[in-house]
Structures are given as C-alpha cells and as structure tokens.
Amino acid sequence: MSDYDSVAEAYDLENQNSLLNAYYERPATLGLAGDVAGRRVLDAGCGAGPLFAALRERGAVVSGFDVSAGMVERARLRLGPDADLRVADLADPLPYGDAEFDDVVASLVLHYLEDWGPALGELRRVLRPGGRLIASVNHPVADYCIARLQGRRPDYFATWAEAAEWPVGDQVVKVTFWNRPLHAMTDAFTAAGFRISRISEPPPAPEARELFPDDYHLLATAPSFLFFVLEVE
C-alpha cells in the first residue's frame, strides 16, 4: 500500500489548488511540454490525475499510472472510466509496450526512488527513439541549503533518505524523499540512454503573486524544484 492511499482525497483537493503544484510545478511542466496535440504521453506517477487532465485538454493521448490505488481511484473520478489509468510501480517493469509513447512526464516522482536506474530504463523502453522525458524533482540545492540554514553540515554529494511528513486535510502523509546531487541525476539520465536537452528553473505562475502573497516571494527567489527535458538518443 502506498503512503498516499489513506489521504488520496484530501491530497487531491490540496494539490489541485496549491501554490507548489497548481501555480508552479504543473504550469512549468506543461510549458516545457509545449504543444502536445496528437502526442502519446505517459504520465508516470500521475497521482489523482490533474496533469493527465491538462495534457488531455491540450489534445494529447494520455496514459497514466500511479503506485497508489487510492490515487488511481481519485484519478478515475476526475478523468472518467475510459481513461487509461493503471496501478503500477515506477520501480518495477511497466505494463506498456516498447516505444509506445512520444513523451513521458515524470512529475515530482523520481525523488521517491533510491535507485533511478531501473525506472529510467523502463521509461526509456516505453519511449520511441527521439521521444522526450520531462521530469521534475526536488531541487538538489534546496535541501542542502535548508540543512545549512539549520546549522547542519550535510554532505551535498551523498544520496540520502529524508523522512518527511506533512498535514493533508486532517491527516498526515509520511513519505521518504531520496535526495541526491545534480550530477547523480544527470549521470543516471545519460546512463539510461537520454541526452540532456534542457535544464530549467522556472518562476511560479505570475498570478500566484496575488493569490499567495505570503509564500510567493520565497518560491520566486529560492530553488525548490528542478526540471529536465531529456531526449532518447
């Protein structure tokens, strides 16, 4: 069972309108994806499906999976019974054929994995030659700087597990983030057969300034997420 199962509904409601997701991560990922009309897109770690929905509205033919059955149920409510949604674990073989997709979107999901190798191997397999992987992760500098500010001396170069819990609705989500340095990310991408097309650190959506006056400034001036556009060699 996934950590997200028990809070799927509350997490969905939160994620739908949150500064980090709705006004930062999703618009940034959609901006990097660009025109997806007619493209076959896999939403890897789709959660309750808000990105899936946005990609479908833009004309993409979308499939999605998540490790959490509770999240996939929420996604079915949002996307309808005909949506191609599956319960699958990014750490395992994926239930898709070779080269089925033009794009894979891995939105804030890779940092839950200690070892990116098998997952990136699978994402590479289901992409056609020349296809794109668009991935967003916790920014490697963010956690390092937070630890420095707390007076600790973290090892920037280590891959380390950070237990996190945050309130969602009246419950608490407990997850483990696997932090790693920038080069560990880029080396994993290239080892899996991807070339690095773009590294992006975009600003939040402009309307967030008025909607979230307290939190906007920090998000606009401090590293939070890092975005990659990768192409299958």
Next chain:
Amino acid sequence: MSAYDVVAEAYAADNDRSYANAYYERPATLALAGDVTGRRVLDAGCGAGPLFAALRDRGAVVSGFDVGAGMVRQARLRLGADADVRVADLAGPLPFPDGGFDDVIASLVLHYLRDWGPALAELRRVLRPGGRLIASVNHPAAGYSDELVAGRRPDHFTTWAQEAAWPVGDGVVELTFWHRSLHAMTDAFTAAGFRLARISEPQPLPEARDLFPDEFAHYEGAPNFLFFVLHAD
C-alpha cells in the same frame, strides 16, 4: 590590465600547489578531458599555464590565452618561448581561426564574465563540429548557500556580482565573480550551439585530506566547483 597582473608570480606559485587548483580543479578537468594525445586544445584563460603544461605533457597540441599580460609572461617562463600563448580577452573576439580546435578548456574563467553569450559564441566558433568545451565554474550552490548562512537572502535566479579580495603573496587580488543559476549556465551553453554531454561534481584528490587538513575539512561535503562537458553540435 588584469587584476591578476600585479600578483602574477605569487599567484602562479600559489596556484601550482593549492588545494583548490592543484588537488581539485586541475585533476578533475584533466580527467574529464581524458586522452588528449594529438588533439588541438585551446586553454581559454590559461593564467600562468599549469593546465597548458599538463595537457602538453599528455600529448596535446596546446594554445592558450589570458587577459593578464603578467600571467602570460609567467606562462612563457614555464612553457618556453615557442609555446603559443597570447594575450586576449575572452569577452572579445579571439585571435584564432574557425574550427581550429578539437577541445577548448575554460578552467575557472567563465564566472568572471557577466554575459556568457559572446564568449561562448567565440569558443564555439574556434571549435570544429563535434569538438568539446570542458568548463569549470564556481558552483551555483556554493555562493548562494554561503550567502544564506551569512543571514542574507539573495535571489537564486538572478545573476549577481560578488566582489572578492584575497591575499596572494604580498599583494591582494581584487576580483568580481558573477554568480548565476544552473539554468542560466545551461541555457547559455545551448543558445551558443553546445549540447550538454556531462555535468560533473568531482571530489578533490584523496591525498588532499592529509596535505590540506583545514581546507579539506572546510570544503568536505560542500559544492565548490561545477564542471561541464559540452559538445559543439
């Protein structure tokens, strides 16, 4: 005149055996360059020529330039009268023909420039198609996290100038470092026609731990320099 001119001799002696240069930056750059036998290599910002010398020892056909005439004099003392070492400014047009080099090494030099565009265009111009640019710079997380720990809140996403002064021999070198974010670097590389082949965050040589116990302890686990291997598309 370059800020380094007045201290060229002392700087050269310091750089030859320093922790940051001799036991960290140079070995890392040489490792990324790999086998350079027979390759035509341009050492951009060659200083007093220690990297030039190491590349030549490894069989490369090396040219070099530096903005500091005093540094170039020091380089000529080291490398001999026949060495192709010139006084030139990376911010201006370079005195080399199109496509004449297999590799350009830009070792700890780009961060002195506010605008990377013209410099990278020139480095691209003098490289043959498929040639490599190997560049090392101050790590974007280094200055930023130091600022945070000092109680300031810099904007991670702007390009900002840091005035630095450090004692070298009997003199003081006063310099301006231009800090910029990771994506500003990678966007500049791709805009100039380079493809990101590798991002590297290597460690100092193991023997540095015993030779420089204070510096090693100070920098251990902290991002310091960032290295890029770029291919001319």
